[in-house]
Each structure stands twice: as structure tokens, then as C-alpha cells.
Amino acid sequence: MLLxxxxxxxxxxxxxxxxxxxTVLPADADETWLPGELPRAYVLRVAREKxxxxxxxxxxxxxxxxxxxxxxxxxxxxxPADAAHAAAMLADLAGREHAxxxxxxxxxxxxxxxxxxxxxxxxxxxTAREIADYVATGEPFxxxxxxxxxxxxxxxxxxxxxxxxxxxxLPLVETLALLAADDARKRT
Numbered sequence: 001m002l003l004x005x006x007x008x009x010x011x012x013x014x015x016x017x018x019x020x021x022x023t024v025l026p027a028d029a030d031e032t033w034l035p036g037e038l039p040r041a042y043v044l045r046v047a048r049e050k051x052x053x054x055x056x057x058x059x060x061x062x063x064x065x066x067x068x069x070x071x072x073x074x075x076x077x078x079x080p081a082d083a084a085h086a087a088a089m090l091a092d093l094a095g096r097e098h099a100x101x102x103x104x105x106x107x108x109x110x111x112x113x114x115x116x117x118x119x120x121x122x123x124x125x126x127t128a129r130e131i132a133d134y135v136a137t138g139e140p141f142x143x144x145x146x147x148x149x150x151x152x153x154x155x156x157x158x159x160x161x162x163x164x165x166x167x168x169x170l171p172l173v174e175t176l177a178l179l180a181a182d183d184a185r186k187r188t
Contacts, residue, residue, distance in 0.1 A: 002179070005054040005065035010150065010169040018176055027053045027065060033078060039071035040116045043103035047114070051107040060109070062182065068102040068169045070145025080146045086135045089146040090156070094126035098145065100167045106178040113178055117171035119162035121149075126156060 004015060007026035015022055027050035033042055050065035070077045072092065080086035097120055105114040139153060140146035147153035149160075149167045165172040 001058075001061050003054055003058060003061050003063045005050040005063050008066075008169055010148075011066060014165055014168060014170045014172050015175070018172060020176075020179065022064070025054050025057065027051070029053055031067070031078070033069075033076045037076075038074055039069055039076050039099065039101045040103070040118070042076060043067040043069050043101045044105070044114060044116055047103040047105040048107075048112065051105045051112070055107050062179075063107045064104065064175065064179070065107070066102055066104045066170050066175075068100065068144050068166075071099045071101060072096070077145045079142060079144055080140055083135050086140040086146040087131050090123075090126065090131045090134065090140070091128075093123045093145065093147070093156075094131070095123060097122040100145070102166050102169065102171055104171060104175050104178060106182055108182060113181065115171065115174040115178060117163055117166045117174050119160060119164070119166045119171075121157055121161075121167060122159040123156050124158040130156075 002022040003025045004022045005027040029046060029049040031046050046067040047065045051063045054063045077089050080089055100119045100121055103114060103116045105112060137152055139148050139151050147156055149157055163171045
């Protein structure tokens with residue numbers, strides 16, 4: 001049995017699109033960024049914590065967990081707290097490149113395998129009106145960096161270098177590789 005330690009509809013849709021059979025069991029983990037913590041270390045720590053919490057509820061299950069963040073340099077942009085915060089994030093991203101980091105952890109018993117994937121994304125320049133209109137859609141509020149590339153936020157993006165599904169919230173190729181490697185390990 002595979003458990004997805006996430007309430008994210010985007011992660012669920014991506015796994016379903018790949019034909020993966022799983023059950024959703026969201027994890028309640030502290031996602032607070034620690035001062036000085038590098039973005040890649042941050043997402044790996046949080047994804048591991050999500051996986052461990054779900055594994056504790058269902059010993060013996062295969063648990064896949066992920067965490068995604070947007071970063072400008074070493075500065076993590078979490079989910080916006082309100083409309084003003086969302087607008088400030090989007091203004092910061094406008095016309096420049098940022099990184100989207102996602103850690104995927106597969107926890108089977110005590111065995112932890114993981115991948116951290118980074119995708120570079122460049123926003124086109126944005127006017128204050130475009131930012132306000134996008135914030136008014138409500139789309140930014142549950143997303144790291146304040147945008148969803150798979151929704152209306154896709155119109156803000158000029159270039160993506162790397163995994164598109166990583167930006168959505170789950171690097172699908174790498175996730176499927178973790179699952180396949182675990183399946184192969186079971187057969188040997």
C-alpha cells in the first residue's frame with residue numbers, strides 16, 4: 001500500500017495521471033522555515049517530517065511525502081499570509097528568475113530514499129494592475145511563492161528550465177523513479 005502524505009490536490013492529480021495507486025493520508029507537520037536554513041535543506045526536512053508522521057500512523061506502509069518552496073537566492077518564499085503579502089511576493093518575482101525546490105521522500109520502514117529537484121523559473125515583467133488582478137483570483141493563497149503555474153499563474157511565467165511538474169508540486173519523473181527502484185528492490 002502506498003500512502004500519499006499530502007492534502008495537495010495537485011500532487012494527487014499528478015500521481016493519478018501516472019496511474020499510481022495510492023491512498024491519501026495528509027500529514028500535519030510544522031513547515032516553519034528556520035532562519036539560515038537553505039531552501040533545499042528546508043524542503044527535505046519538511047518532507048521527511050511529513051513522511052515520518054504518516055509512517056508512525058501506518059507502520060509497514062510505503063509513504064511518499066513532498067514539500068515545495070520558491071526561493072530567490074537563499075531566501076524562502078512560503079505561502080502568502082494575505083493579499084498584501086501575495087502582492088509583495090509577486091512584485092519580487094516579476095521580471096526575474098527564481099528557483100522552485102521540491103523534496104520527495106519515500107519512506108519504507110526505516111529506509112528513506114529521496115530526491116530534491118530544482119527548477120528555474122523566470123517571470124515576465126508585471127504591472128501593479130496585473131499583480132492585483134491575479135491576487136484577486138484567490139489562486140496565490142495556498143501556494144509557495146504565491147502562484148500556481150498550472151492555473152492562471154501560468155500566464156506570469158516566461159521561461160521554465162527543468163521539471164514543469166516540480167513547479168506544480170511533485171517532480172513526477174523523479175517520484176516514479178523512487179517508486180520503481182523500491183519495487184525493484186522488493187523483487188531481488
